[in-house]
Amino acid sequence: MGKGYMGKVLFVDLSKGDFKEETIPDEVYEKYLSGTGLAAYLLYNRIPAGADALGPENIFGLMSGLLTGTGSLFTGRWMAVGKSPLTGGWGDANCGGQFSPAIKRAGYDGILFTGISEKPVYLYIGEGKMELRDASGLWGKDAVETEEMLLEECGHDAKVACIGPAGEKLSLIAGICNDKGRIAARSGLGAVMGSKKLKAVVLDGCRRIPVADRDEMKNLSKICSKWVGMQPPFVPGNMTGFIGAFMRILPTQMAQDGMLYKVMLRKWGTVSMNQVSAEMGDSPIKNWSGSNKDFGMSKSKYVNPDVYTDCEMVKYHCYSCPLGCGGICKMTGKFSETHKPEYESVLALGGLCMNEDSDSIFYMNELLNRAGMDTISAGGTAAFAIECYERGILTKDETDGLELKWGNTAAIVSLIEKMIKREGIGDLLADGSKVASQKIGKGSERYAIHAGGQELAMHDGRGDPGFGLHYSVDPTPGRHTIGAWLYYEMFQLWKKVKSLPAVKPLYHKDAKYKADEEKAIWSNACSKFMNVLNGSGVCMFGAFIGIKRTPTFDWLNAATGWNKSPEDYMEIGERIQTLKQQFNIKHGIEPKSFKANDRSLGIPPLLEGANKGRTVEIDKLMKDYWTAFGWDPETGKPKGETLAKLGIE
Amino acid sequence: MSYTIIEVCNGCGACKRLCPANAISGTQKSLHVIDGSLCIECGACGRVCPKQAVKDSLGRICTAVKKSEWEKPVFDHKKCNSCVICIDACPTGCLAMSGAMGKDKHGKPYMKDDKACIGCGFCAAECPVDAITMAKPAAKAA
Numbered sequence: 001m002g003k004g005y006m007g008k009v010l011f012v013d014l015s016k017g018d019f020k021e022e023t024i025p026d027e028v029y030e031k032y033l034s035g036t037g038l039a040a041y042l043l044y045n046r047i048p049a050g051a052d053a054l055g056p057e058n059i060f061g062l063m064s065g066l067l068t069g070t071g072s073l074f075t076g077r078w079m080a081v082g083k084s085p086l087t088g089g090w091g092d093a094n095c096g097g098q099f100s101p102a103i104k105r106a107g108y109d110g111i112l113f114t115g116i117s118e119k120p121v122y123l124y125i126g127e128g129k130m131e132l133r134d135a136s137g138l139w140g141k142d143a144v145e146t147e148e149m150l151l152e153e154c155g156h157d158a159k160v161a162c163i164g165p166a167g168e169k170l171s172l173i174a175g176i177c178n179d180k181g182r183i184a185a186r187s188g189l190g191a192v193m194g195s196k197k198l199k200a201v202v203l204d205g206c207r208r209i210p211v212a213d214r215d216e217m218k219n220l221s222k223i224c225s226k227w228v229g230m231q232p233p234f235v236p237g238n239m240t241g242f243i244g245a246f247m248r249i250l251p252t253q254m255a256q257d258g259m260l261y262k263v264m265l266r267k268w269g270t271v272s273m274n275q276v277s278a279e280m281g282d283s284p285i286k287n288w289s290g291s292n293k294d295f296g297m298s299k300s301k302y303v304n305p306d307v308y309t310d311c312e313m314v315k316y317h318c319y320s321c322p323l324g325c326g327g328i329c330k331m332t333g334k335f336s337e338t339h340k341p342e343y344e345s346v347l348a349l350g351g352l353c354m355n356e357d358s359d360s361i362f363y364m365n366e367l368l369n370r371a372g373m374d375t376i377s378a379g380g381t382a383a384f385a386i387e388c389y390e391r392g393i394l395t396k397d398e399t400d401g402l403e404l405k406w407g408n409t410a411a412i413v414s415l416i417e418k419m420i421k422r423e424g425i426g427d428l429l430a431d432g433s434k435v436a437s438q439k440i441g442k443g444s445e446r447y448a449i450h451a452g453g454q455e456l457a458m459h460d461g462r463g464d465p466g467f468g469l470h471y472s473v474d475p476t477p478g479r480h481t482i483g484a485w486l487y488y489e490m491f492q493l494w495k496k497v498k499s500l501p502a503v504k505p506l507y508h509k510d511a512k513y514k515a516d517e518e519k520a521i522w523s524n525a526c527s528k529f530m531n532v533l534n535g536s537g538v539c540m541f542g543a544f545i546g547i548k549r550t551p552t553f554d555w556l557n558a559a560t561g562w563n564k565s566p567e568d569y570m571e572i573g574e575r576i577q578t579l580k581q582q583f584n585i586k587h588g589i590e591p592k593s594f595k596a597n598d599r600s601l602g603i604p605p606l607l608e609g610a611n612k613g614r615t616v617e618i619d620k621l622m623k624d625y626w627t628a629f630g631w632d633p634e635t636g637k638p639k640g641e642t643l644a645k646l647g648i649e
Numbered sequence: 650m651s652y653t654i655i656e657v658c659n660g661c662g663a664c665k666r667l668c669p670a671n672a673i674s675g676t677q678k679s680l681h682v683i684d685g686s687l688c689i690e691c692g693a694c695g696r697v698c699p700k701q702a703v704k705d706s707l708g709r710i711c712t713a714v715k716k717s718e719w720e721k722p723v724f725d726h727k728k729c730n731s732c733v734i735c736i737d738a739c740p741t742g743c744l745a746m747s748g749a750m751g752k753d754k755h756g757k758p759y760m761k762d763d764k765a766c767i768g769c770g771f772c773a774a775e776c777p778v779d780a781i782t783m784a785k786p787a788a789k790a791a
């Protein structure tokens with residue numbers, strides 16, 4: 001009887017050009033699931049302390065999720081893993097598309113690469129063949145061109161993950177693409193792939209994915225599918241800003257039910273939040289120094305959600321997704337189409353740089369996707385450069401003559417093009433704002449808005465302190481897909497994990513900003529649960545409609561034949577999070593050093609706008625988070641007894 | 650578990666040409682062999698073999714079925730949630746997603762390459778909401 005996972009991983013030694021299959025014992029899946037959990041287990045001992053992230057000792061992996069291909073829904077995420085050259089610690093990034101099941105159909109839960117190839121290669125697995133093939137002709141091609149050429153060569157049923165020029169040029173903010181420009185963008189893992197001279201992985205297997213109880217999987221999926229299908233008519237896109245403004249003005253807040261967000265995602269995708277977030281103080285504006293006062297509705301209306309759906313030709317569904325938040329949009333100019341830009345990309349290249357030109361955002365979105373460069377970090381770094389220019393820290397000579405002013409669309413586009421090419425000022429910025437600020441000096445560090453080297457995502461901790469905390473404490477810092485107070489509300493974990501406190505249906509907003517004991521419980525729960533999701537390949541948007549409607553724990557039991565309780569799964573998540581933290585300790589990282597940039601935490605507070613006067617009680621929140629995890633409250637290092645309890649050697 | 654080929658095989662190669670997993674090897678007019686580690690148990694070899702030389706994974710002799718009578722997927726687009734699982738499940742790549750369906754921008758699966766379909770039913774087996782039924786083409790027309 002099947003257990004949902006393939007039970008094997010493949011190690012490819014790029015220096016020697018050889019392959020080694022490794023069977024993974026069942027106990028490992030029971031302790032770490034698959035995906036990033038299994039990867040953390042495999043990489044923790046095998047990457048030597050202090051290894052150069054861009055050297056032969058780093059191990060780079062592409063992982064599928066335990067639930068991928070089991071008849072569950074929302075479980076098509078694949079994960080890139082390895083030591084991050086951007087943060088120096090544990091790196092992972094995940095992405096939807098069609099690539100995740102392809103890993104399992106090739107026979108593996110993950111494919112991992114060691115060493116460095118002498119010349120550019122790609123890995124091909126399919127038709128009973130497994131080989132490293134010459135990729136010299138692909139080197140220099142963008143991600144879309146690369147994929148098209150590989151499909152032509154290997155057959156159109158194959159699935160491709162590849163890097164673009166950003167990864168080749170070892171940009172520390174490069175990611176890995178699949179499905180013509182969807183990108184596992186964070187942690188700089190595209191550079192790791194580039195350093196190994198691994199241009200692409202092409203998979204064309206057709207293995208069956210074994211499942212313990214397929215009928216039960218379907219029963220659960222049918223319920224989930226029904227919830228997702230409920231779609232009441234909704235307000236026009238240009239009204240969404242008013243929802244945000246309304247939420248800003250109210251002194252109280254209703255606990256969020258993800259069903260509302262689901263409706264917006266299905267109609268528009270993540271861009272549904274563009275104006276809502278800008279209005280309610282969720283979107284950072286003007287390199288985190290501005291507010292809704294600077295980027296009000298008269299500016300944000302150019303990025304209202306209807307702008308994106310008006311040119312959307314067809315919805316895009318990742319593998320096993322009943323929602324379809326993505327879309328393929330028509331474009332004019334150099335490119336004929338693009339994946340519908342995401343909220344993160346729009347705001348990073350928009351409000352963060354005070355850019356209100358929607359066409360330029362479409363263009364830069366496609367450009368960055370093709371280059372395989374993270375839009376969040378690219379936008380964040382561009383905003384940093386603009387602020388440096390505006391403050392006279394960078395002069396026109398140093399910017400190759402670009403007038404890097406807030407909202408100067410043409411200059412912002414040129415800057416992004418230069419970053420991709422690593423040309424002139426672009427070379428200075430291609431490794432993110434932290435590296436750039438260290439080179440520039442002159443106090444520019446204050447304007448590099450990152451945590452542990454990674455640019456913060458477009459969610460403001462001054463609006464929801466959970467974001468500020470998770471940016472600062474996660475082993476992969478600076479990301480928005482790891483936890484927030486909002487996420488705790490939407491996951492509704494208390495409906496399954498009885499020890500967790502329910503969120504009050506209506507509460508005074510002030511309660512959000514108090515660093516009380518409950519917050520440590522919330523944030524710990526988010527971290528644990530996100531690790532369960534990333535071990536299973538579950539999309540966070542699916543999880544947003546709540547643990548009962550997207551029944552991750554029940555699917556896991558039905559797929560594996562295990563009989564684990566929700567608490568058991570939360571403990572698995574705790575183990576993975578602790579192991580990732582321990583990975584960072586092994587590589588010499590002081591957890592405190594990951595604390596996000598002061599400005600992003602309201603030090604000093606903003607003088608106006610939605611987040612006026614707010615400061616995140618970051619030190620207390622971090623301490624409480626560490627304490628609740630059984631990590632040392634002063635240093636953030638997992639205690640010996642905690643490691644022993646979780647069975648981490 | 651895997652399908653196997655027994656001595657009566659005359660080496661016609663019909664199964665080898667059809668096998669989507671490239672699991673069958675053998676030269677013309679000699680006994681063919683199935684690599685058990687590659688076989689995905691789609692049953693195509695058993696359905697096509699004219700000599701009744703193929704045994705399924707439970708050891709039962711398979712009977713050949715005329716290609717025109719192989720079952721094909723029939724989609725219930727009302728039940729379908731566009732999850733793309735069937736497209737991925739199909740070992741021969743004969744399914745594809747449509748573009749927008751009128752006002753509804755969510756594509757739906759359809760049979761793109763009828764000739765390539767081997768009637769394995771994997772699409773129906775993996776559809777999480779049972780939006781696919783397998784039916785003989787004749788029954789489908791009726």
Ligand code: SF4
Nearest residue numbers: 668688689691692694
């Ligand atoms: S059952 Fe299918 S996969 Fe197995 S040998 Fe026959 S044709 Fe190939």
Ligand code: SF4
Nearest residue numbers: 739766767769770772
């Ligand atoms: S029955 Fe379904 S899965 Fe099998 S070949 Fe035909 S379309 Fe593909």
Ligand code: SF4
Nearest residue numbers: 729730732733735776
């Ligand atoms: S697997 Fe089922 S629900 Fe999903 S696209 Fe195919 S027919 Fe539709």
